[in-house]
Amino acid sequence: MKLTLQIKLLPDEKQAASLLDTLKCCNAVCNDISDIAWETKTFNQFRLHHIVYRQMKDSSRLTAQALVRCISKVADSYKLDKKTKRVFKRLGGITYDSRILSYKDDSVSIWSVDGRLKMPFLCHNRKYLPYVKGEADLIYRKGKFFLFQTIEVPEESVKDVEEFIGVDFGVNQIATLSDGTQYGSKELDRIRNKYFKTRRSLQSKGTSGSKKCLERLKGREARFAGLTNHTISKRVVAKAVALGVGVAVEDLKGIRERTTVRKKQRRRHNAWSFFQLRSFLEYKARLAGIPFVIVNPRYTSQVCNTCKVIGIRKGSSFVCPSCGNISDADVNAARNIAQLGIAITDPEKEIMCGSFLHVSLKPRQLAAE
DSSP, X not given: OEEEEEEEEOOOHHHHHHHHHHHHHXXXXXXXHHHHHHHHTOOOHHHHHHHHHHHHHHHSSOOHHHHHHHHHHHHHHTSSOSSSOOOOOTTOOEEEOTTTEEEETTEEEEEETTEEEEEEEEOTTGGGGGGXXXXXXXXXXXXXXXXXXXXXXXXXXXXXXXXXXXXXXXXSEEEEETTSOEEEOHHHHHHHHHHHHHXXXXXXXXXXXXXXXXXXXXXXXXXXXXXXXXXHHHHHHHHHHHHTOEEEEEXXXXXXXXXXXXXXXXXXXXXXXXXXXXXXXXXXXXXXXXXXXXXXXXXXXXXXXXXXXXXXXXXXXXXXXXXXXXXXXXXXXXXXXXXXXXXXXXXXXXXXXXXXXXXXXXXXXHHHO
């Protein structure tokens, strides 16, 4: 499995200045290459290389391999479309490969326009360093340098399981498990409201100081939300491993287009990061070697998990007029998702999943009977 490892570089002042010069020089060369590619309408990397290599090699401070990576960066940028000329930012990220970047013990050796630089680095997942494979991007963000390194981690063989933990995603409860565990969004909502009010206040002022403050605050809310999703997914997968079960989630692709909410709830609804949580759950489950399945969410929040008849949902409460089941609506949905996960992996244990799609009785009819 391919993952991206975030590594923070710890250069001294001289090395930091050299890395900045490297970013500026490489992006200037990328812009020159982009000019030639646009004028000659040559966007294939192999053909572009033969046109620009010698000219750029003689006129820049880049080594051969660094120049090859710049040509590749330009060619890749035109793969999306060839209708707009690409312009690269002065301090935009640049790509490294194993010929110009290597790791050894607690230091990294990285190419720069001033030669090789050896500097310490900080990485919270050092256990993945032996799996480094592929390219890395050098990024400059808020005065700090980061390497986003591609790694290829071997996956555990997927274990056979008979049960699943169902995970129901929501706005009020970020995730609800079929065993009744719930991860609320109270703290996340507090942080989001705090940063929203701060941004709105600073944007209304429009001064240079407020703009600098906005730049400092940039990304904090997203990082907190990402950390929250990482924590939840880690706990869910750890529970699944301990119990020897799989993880089943609902497919909410296009949910924002299919649903409507009140005006006051739009910002909260649009900030819902269910897809990120799903992706975190998926890769952590694959690393742990436990099955991960995605099920159709149709009727999961309306059908009783006990008798498979459409019930009545009011807010966070679910009542089944057929069997009398009364439970939390999200827990009921999570249990339905868990049962669908079993049906997908083992059709012989379908557990009446077909009735999800052809329920004919209405709640009032059931109550009358």
